[in-house]
Amino acid sequence: MKRFLKLAFMGLFLVLLVCGCTKKSVVLNVYNWGDYIDETVLKDFEKETGIKINYETFATNEDMYIKVKQGGTKYDVLVPSDYMIARMIREGLLEKIDIQKLKNYNALDKRFLGFQFDPKNEYSVPYMWGTFGILYNTKKVTDPVDSWAILWNPKYKKQILMMDSVRDCLAVAFLRLGFSINSTNKEELQKAKELLIQQKPLVLAYVGDNGKDMMAAGEAALAMSWSGDAVTVRKQNPDLAYVIPKEGTNLWVDSLVIPKNSEHKEEAFLFIDFLNRPEIAKRNVEFIGYATPNRKAFELLPPEVQKDPVAYPPNEILQRCHVYIDLGSFLEEYNKVWTEIKSE
Amino acid sequence: MKTVASRETRNLLQYPYLLWSSLFIVVPLVLVLWYSFTTPTPTGRYEFSISNYRRFFEPVYLRVMSRSILLAFEATLICLALGYPAAMIMVRLGSKWRNTLLLLLVLPMWINFLLRTYSWMVLLGRQGVLNQLLQWMGLPPQSILYSRGAVLIGMVYNFLPFMILPLYTSLSKIGKEQIEAAEDLGANRFDVFRRVIFPLSLPGILTGTTMVFMPAVSTFVISALLGGGQDMLIGNLIEQQFLSTGDWHFGSALSILMMVIILIAMTVVSLTDKGKTFEEGNLW
Amino acid sequence: MVKLRNHASLSKVYILLVLLFLYAPIGVLIIFSFNNLRSTSVWGGFSLRWYRELLQDRQILSALYYTLSIAILSSIISAAAGTVAAIGIHRMHPIARKVVLAINNVPVLNPDIVTGVSLMTLFTALRLRLGFTTLLLSHITFNIPYVVLCILPRLRQIPKEVTEAAMDLGATPPYVFFHVILPEIRSAIFTGFLIAFTLSVDDFVISFFTTGSGVNNLPIVVYSMARRGINPKINAVSSLLFITVFCLLMIINKRDTNIQKLEV
Numbered sequence: 001m002k003r004f005l006k007l008a009f010m011g012l013f014l015v016l017l018v019c020g021c022t023k024k025s026v027v028l029n030v031y032n033w034g035d036y037i038d039e040t041v042l043k044d045f046e047k048e049t050g051i052k053i054n055y056e057t058f059a060t061n062e063d064m065y066i067k068v069k070q071g072g073t074k075y076d077v078l079v080p081s082d083y084m085i086a087r088m089i090r091e092g093l094l095e096k097i098d099i100q101k102l103k104n105y106n107a108l109d110k111r112f113l114g115f116q117f118d119p120k121n122e123y124s125v126p127y128m129w130g131t132f133g134i135l136y137n138t139k140k141v142t143d144p145v146d147s148w149a150i151l152w153n154p155k156y157k158k159q160i161l162m163m164d165s166v167r168d169c170l171a172v173a174f175l176r177l178g179f180s181i182n183s184t185n186k187e188e189l190q191k192a193k194e195l196l197i198q199q200k201p202l203v204l205a206y207v208g209d210n211g212k213d214m215m216a217a218g219e220a221a222l223a224m225s226w227s228g229d230a231v232t233v234r235k236q237n238p239d240l241a242y243v244i245p246k247e248g249t250n251l252w253v254d255s256l257v258i259p260k261n262s263e264h265k266e267e268a269f270l271f272i273d274f275l276n277r278p279e280i281a282k283r284n285v286e287f288i289g290y291a292t293p294n295r296k297a298f299e300l301l302p303p304e305v306q307k308d309p310v311a312y313p314p315n316e317i318l319q320r321c322h323v324y325i326d327l328g329s330f331l332e333e334y335n336k337v338w339t340e341i342k343s344e
Numbered sequence: 345m346k347t348v349a350s351r352e353t354r355n356l357l358q359y360p361y362l363l364w365s366s367l368f369i370v371v372p373l374v375l376v377l378w379y380s381f382t383t384p385t386p387t388g389r390y391e392f393s394i395s396n397y398r399r400f401f402e403p404v405y406l407r408v409m410s411r412s413i414l415l416a417f418e419a420t421l422i423c424l425a426l427g428y429p430a431a432m433i434m435v436r437l438g439s440k441w442r443n444t445l446l447l448l449l450v451l452p453m454w455i456n457f458l459l460r461t462y463s464w465m466v467l468l469g470r471q472g473v474l475n476q477l478l479q480w481m482g483l484p485p486q487s488i489l490y491s492r493g494a495v496l497i498g499m500v501y502n503f504l505p506f507m508i509l510p511l512y513t514s515l516s517k518i519g520k521e522q523i524e525a526a527e528d529l530g531a532n533r534f535d536v537f538r539r540v541i542f543p544l545s546l547p548g549i550l551t552g553t554t555m556v557f558m559p560a561v562s563t564f565v566i567s568a569l570l571g572g573g574q575d576m577l578i579g580n581l582i583e584q585q586f587l588s589t590g591d592w593h594f595g596s597a598l599s600i601l602m603m604v605i606i607l608i609a610m611t612v613v614s615l616t617d618k619g620k621t622f623e624e625g626n627l628w
Numbered sequence: 629m630v631k632l633r634n635h636a637s638l639s640k641v642y643i644l645l646v647l648l649f650l651y652a653p654i655g656v657l658i659i660f661s662f663n664n665l666r667s668t669s670v671w672g673g674f675s676l677r678w679y680r681e682l683l684q685d686r687q688i689l690s691a692l693y694y695t696l697s698i699a700i701l702s703s704i705i706s707a708a709a710g711t712v713a714a715i716g717i718h719r720m721h722p723i724a725r726k727v728v729l730a731i732n733n734v735p736v737l738n739p740d741i742v743t744g745v746s747l748m749t750l751f752t753a754l755r756l757r758l759g760f761t762t763l764l765l766s767h768i769t770f771n772i773p774y775v776v777l778c779i780l781p782r783l784r785q786i787p788k789e790v791t792e793a794a795m796d797l798g799a800t801p802p803y804v805f806f807h808v809i810l811p812e813i814r815s816a817i818f819t820g821f822l823i824a825f826t827l828s829v830d831d832f833v834i835s836f837f838t839t840g841s842g843v844n845n846l847p848i849v850v851y852s853m854a855r856r857g858i859n860p861k862i863n864a865v866s867s868l869l870f871i872t873v874f875c876l877l878m879i880i881n882k883r884d885t886n887i888q889k890l891e892v
Contacts, residue, residue, distance in 0.1 A: 339581060
């Protein structure tokens with residue numbers, strides 16, 4: 001054991017040596033989803049401005065929210081999604097964005113501004129967007145796929161993957177029933193719940209990010225899938241196709257925001273503006289593989305990407321897409337219903 | 345004088361940890377208790393209430409709780425059944441392999457949990473490695489992934505070392521002399537095990553089951569990934585309250601109730617073999 | 629004799645099967661670190677691209693540094709503090725001991741999210757800036773109970789008469805500790821240390837809520853990738869870590885054998 005301890009101490013010493021000292025300069029604390037930026041962009045920003053970036057990552061909007069709200073550590077730029085932005089605005093956690101300071105603001109596509117979660121775009125600058133739809137294996141699905149109803153087809157029993165998320169599953173049920181995906185009507189919620197309970201025996205699994213790997217490996221026939229994942233996974237398995245059903249779907253937007261307790265607001269504006277530069281936004285969207293709300297960056301993309309209806313659906317489909325809003329305390333009802341579905 | 349000195353050390357040694365645990369365990373626990381007994385009022389203040397606890401006794405939540413306990417119990421039993429022989433074998437190995445084997449047992453656990461679980465999905469899937477092996481041997485493929493069996497495999501996989509290690513330490517204490525003495529007195533192998541080895545290893549069994557069962561009740565990621573997220577477990581439910589719903593009050597009540605239930609269950613278990621197990625009291 | 633040999637080989641087979649069970653997934657994830665696709669479960673041909681990209685990834689490298697330093701520091705501190713605590717608890721009055729042990733079990737029992745959030749609240753109330761120190765403190769907090777649980781049963785196996793006899797012969801308490809108690813519980817301290825290290829290296833939830841100021845550990849990096857799918861770079865860094873430790877282990881084992889041979 002002594003030898004082992006010695007080894008452990010040696011390891012610690014080495015590790016401490018490796019840690020170089022960093023120079024004191026302005027440090028910008030960026031809090032983003034994991035793997036959600038081309039890291040060379042961060043290096044370029046540091047080189048250009050001399051501002052050091054402290055980059056941290058989170059796994060869900062809710063995780064991020066608690067950390068920001070508790071305030072034990074301060075951030076300068078965050079990347080929450082739509083409904084979370086609404087919640088943070090409501091609770092006064094966000095700083096107003098001074099558009100005057102963003103030279104590249106007019107590069108943004110007007111279609112992705114003015115959503116309900118921030119109607120006047122006072123607090124948020126869109127970063128990425130996407131939709132979800134049905135990803136299916138053309139070798140296994142013979143029926144036409146154009147409606148969410150196919151996820152209730154008993155023919156595909158134990159071949160269906162649903163997302164392991166309350167709002168996304170309920171959104172599908174609401175859409176199928178013709179209700180709003182932001183419904184706060186208890187009767188509608190009950191109907192959606194019954195529909196999902198009815199579907200449960202058909203579902204192979206409620207999955208997270210591993211769903212796309214399962215589809216690529218041919219483990220299932222049909223799956224709810226993010227558009228960005230569909231783009232990636234179709235390259236791995238050409239039998240897969242992606243459709244946005246006729247009932248419509250959810251459109252999500254992840255946006256850049258500045259928390260109120262940020263200590264480096266000027267630098268945060270510089271960083272947000274940097275990310276809005278068309279060539280930088282293009283690098284990020286190519287790295288991530290989702291869709292960019294930056295019109296000028298979009299124009300720089302190769303034509304086959306621009307024309308891909310999976311990543312960039314045409315306007316008539318976008319009109320059938322809805323953005324989540326913050327449900328406030330009604331979310332509790334959603335969660336209760338979800339617990340009931342999962343306890344059947 | 346001697347007794348005074350020994351008493352002084354007796355008193356001193358426990359204090360650092362008492363101090364530490366009051367700050368980092370008791371204070372947070374009091375916070376959780378406070379949350380569990382309050383509800384927010386519309387005016388933004390908090391009032392005393394037991395409604396959080398009352399809510400737990402709805403059938404949905406009771407089902408979630410009993411399902412979690414049952415699953416953890418099964419996983420613990422399998423760990424014990426698999427781990428005990430392994431620990432016994434390790435004790436008999438030469439000293440050079442013992443420590444190496446100990447490290448070999450925990451080494452896989454140093455790799456990220458998510459990666460290991462994803463690897464299990466690759467192994468257990470319909471088109472997975474295991475099924476291809478079965479097909480190659482001419483056997484029918486099984487659908488193991490997204491079943492209860494897969495969840496148990498995952499749980500046993502993640503907790504097995506925490507069972508083997510304490511079993512190993514307590515078994516390694518049992519001297520060869522004791523076994524030989526028993527054998528000299530004419531006991532056969534089974535008797536030696538039943539009368540000598542097993543009773544002496546009980547402290548290790550208790551520690552092992554504690555370290556497997558207690559955390560197993562509140563884990564849920566394994567079930568979500570390998571079981572296909574079909575069932576909600578207590579860990580899920582508590583996390584949902586803290587993160588998604590933002591209802592820390594109900595979440596705290598749930599976790600307090602879970603702790604109380606398990607601690608009572610464990611105490612009952614340890615009371616039943618009181619005296620038989622230890623000369624001076626029991627583990628809890 | 630024949631029977632004995634059978635028994636020995638059966639034992640070996642059993643241990644090998646247990647190891648196969650533990651190492652099968654590790655093999656899979658090492659294979660996928662050489663994947664040409666950005667996937668940890670769909671094979672797309674051999675490539676070293678993730679190892680190349682890993683060397684450029686300062687987030688993963690810094691996370692590796694923090695993971696290891698927190699794990700080493702917290703497990704050493706917990707093993708030492710846990711030993712003292714276990715001896716202290718062992719000597720307590722039975723009723724007091726029960727209470728302290730129940731408290732000791734709280735971090736083991738509590739869901740990580742509750743421990744994480746309540747520790748975070750405590751640290752912010754104490755006006756501590758979340759970062760390396762708070763991360764270390766919380767790792768020690770959830771590690772010590774496991775060390776105590778490992779050591780207590782072993783202490784209980786030491787007959788009371790042994791320590792009392794030593795005392796009667798005039799041994800000072802430190803002498804009793806180092807020459808009577810410590811040799812008896814050494815292997816328990818070692819297993820406690822191993823368990824603490826293991827828990828620390830792979831903790832996500834508690835670490836996430838108690839860290840800040842740019843201090844990330846590997847689990848945080850991995851989980852935060854979950855929305856987009858885990859990057860095989862993580863497989864690459866895990867494989868490297870695994871193979872390094874594995875080789876070190878084998879070298880030490882080999883050296884021990886050589887020393888034993890020399891001694892014989």
